[in-house]
């Protein structure tokens with residue numbers, strides 16, 4: 001597959017969880033704007049300071065900040081044969097900008113109803129050493145690493161509701177935008193992690 005892939009869906013849909021398998025299949029690097037922003041926040045950079053309040057409130061970071069980050073990232077050598085975008089684009093303005101700088105092959109939309117999202121987000125735990133994503137009920141971490149797991153600051157019930165509103169208002173319109181371009185593939189994300197991944201891999205293998 002020549003172009004880039006977009007992993008699209010609401011917070012907690014399973015984009016990060018599924019990214020590893022897609023990276024192994026396609027050898028395209030994962031470009032997660034959420035991860036890039038969290039790194040900027042923990043390094044205390046100017047960008048991180050600007051982004052932090054938006055992220056902790058569950059609101060989208062302004063488009064110009066995100067577009068600047070992506071422009072920078074796509075100049076790196078490993079991005080020359082396309083990347084796996086995770087959590088980008090999230091607004092029509094971001095998608096329009098992206099269409100000027102990268103060619104997309106497919107947009108994978110992982111569909112999960114709002115009722116499932118809160119439980120997924122509140123129970124999520126991250127391994128800061130490996131970046132692996134776990135869930136206290138659906139995907140428990142091995143006992144040996146349980147002591148070092150962390151919970152993201154924005155993974156609480158009230159912030160999730162703001163994130164879901166931002167998704168429905170600003171991001172979900174992108175689905176029909178990409179559908180009209182013939183790029184959108186819908187995946188039922190409300191099944192086991194393995195089944196969702198198998199479907200994504202089989203769709204991508206046909207491309």
Ligand code: AP5
Nearest residue numbers: 011012013014015016017033034061087120124135138193
């Ligand atoms: P970001 O980090 O992108 O967060 P998000 O989109 O809200 O997505 P998540 O990381 O919460 O969910 P995910 O779909 O990756 O789910 P995961 O695989 O972890 O963004 C954070 C913030 O940064 C935003 O709020 C915004 O402020 C800012 N930002 C980022 N990008 C931006 C942009 N482009 N423009 C503007 N602002 C931006 O899974 C979730 C949990 O569910 C895990 O515990 C997992 O184990 C579990 N799980 C996964 N799949 C399943 C399954 N099939 N069944 C049961 N449990 C499952």
